[in-house]
Amino acid sequence: MSDTSATGVRQTNLARILRLAHLGGPLSRAALTESTGLNRSTIADLVAELAGLGLVSERAPDPVRRVGRPSPVVTADPRVVAIAVNPEVDALTIGAVGLDRGIPERARIELDHLITPAETATRVADQLAAWRDGPLADARIVAAGIAVPGLVRASDGLVRTAPHLGWTDAAVRDLVHAATGLPTVVGNDASMAVLAEHLFGAARGIDDVVYLNGGASGIGGGLVVHGMPVAGAGGYAGEFGQNRPGIRSAEDRQAGDGVLEDEVSRARLLEVVGLASADEQTLAAGISASTSPRVAAEVARQRRILATALANAVNVLNPSVVVLGGFLATIAEDDMPGLLDAVRAQAMPASSEDLEIRVALLAEDRLLIGAAEAAFAALLRDPLTALAATPRPHVASAG
Structure with missing residues (x-):
């Protein structure tokens, strides 16, 4: 096998392990071995690389009465975060959704007017800045996902029409990307919600x-x-x-x-x-x-x-x-x-x-989780390439 082929296989396997940890919740190395068909040493190497990248963490298994050495448990690192956004006619909801599907931060901004695409971008950027200076100071924020109640063109994320918001041919993806610096994806809110419910919820x-x-x-x-x-x-x-x-x-x-x-x-x-x-x-x-x-x-x-x-x-x-x-x-x-x-x-x-x-x-979380899932897609598909655009935060030590 050529070096290029070997690298491609390793990248594919890194993505497989990361996706399993993301979708399945905490999984033992033994479970990952069974799910992938890879041998134990390969799983150990892949998990170690993902942990070194800050994408997963390992912890000791829960105590059980069984023969043999217990297998460490692999979890998606909750410090890897996507920003999820849902503009509506009466409020703008913004959430920070972890790769472990937790939602450590959320804000609902009540509105007395129809929010514009430009105002959406500004408010998202302002909230992101506040979180980065506070509760998300040690988070690695990889992307943003926007769930829009309207028709979104799949090819480029252009909001063709969101009639209740008064948006027509709105390039909200580009506006949010410019305001935040984050890779940004935009989709129809219900399409994102069905993805969340299909992966994690009622379906x-x-x-x-x-x-x-x-x-x-x-x-x-x-x-x-x-x-x-x-x-x-x-x-x-x-x-x-x-x-x-x-x-x-x-x-x-x-x-x-x-x-x-x-x-x-x-x-x-x-x-x-x-x-x-x-x-x-x-x-x-x-x-x-x-x-x-x-x-x-x-x-x-x-x-x-x-x-x-x-x-x-x-x-x-x-x-x-x-x-x-x-x-x-x-x-x-x-x-x-x-x-x-x-x-x-x-x-x-x-x-x-x-x-x-x-x-x-998933109740009221469904739109945030769906938007985050779309935002995480590039990371789950190719972790190494996606991380190249999102360096880790530099947090000053206390002392």
Whole structure:
């Protein structure tokens, strides 16, 4: 084998070990040996190199009663961090997500105006600077990921349109990169969320998934087919909120000839609960605590229309699992068996007989984790090349 070939194989194996530690959580060297088929000495060398790069750490195994020498446990280093960003109509959420999937820092910046791409970049840079001078002083920040509620062109990350934000052909990737110096990726928020739920959440281990996300900007969606995320020709697949489901009762129609996200709407829920603005937990708590017939009627109305939209998706895509996030999870949980029955009543029996509907397991973390996963992609694909652009921080010693 040539030196070039040997180097390529080693780089591939470094990426395999790092990805296993990232996706699987703490793993023993023995487990890594079994998963990869590599021998123990090769695993030891690869882990030592990744540890020297600051990407993984090793610790003694938990005490167990077994014969033989216990195998050290390998974990992704939490000091390797991606910055995850989610601009919305009412708030800008920024999180620091570790390679171990922890979220040591997050900030929700409430907004009384529509944030622009330039302001997004400035606020991200300001928050990053504050964290670097404080809690993330010893972190290695490798990239930024931005989850945008809109159509994002896959080829270059250009936000073609985020109508609720008022963005058109916005080069937010370039703006954030220029402001922070970080390699930056941009994607549709729901597409990033389905990736997070598929890897770590409610759809883990499921090969065929439909995901719908309900947020302040409407309803977006993401797809996993045969275990692979589906983006479409330009990256715009999954816009379930723009579909027009049939509405059986005239009394259920509130938006004229509106699309799904006009009828099944977070803003309508906020209005009946009596909140001007709220995060997901606050809205869910408000609905749960309410005894108002008007709130109950609105939740039921939205659930009926959502059931029709889901039945259409089930007929077309035949998923094993539908995952609902954001306010859609809230209205589903109000009567999950009833929602599933309503979907099956409107879908083809063969397509829906084994269907499950689940709420997003990662809850409000799903968009941050999904954005971070996109940001970590280059590191997980080729650790050595990715790290060349992100030198370690120099932290002054105390003394």
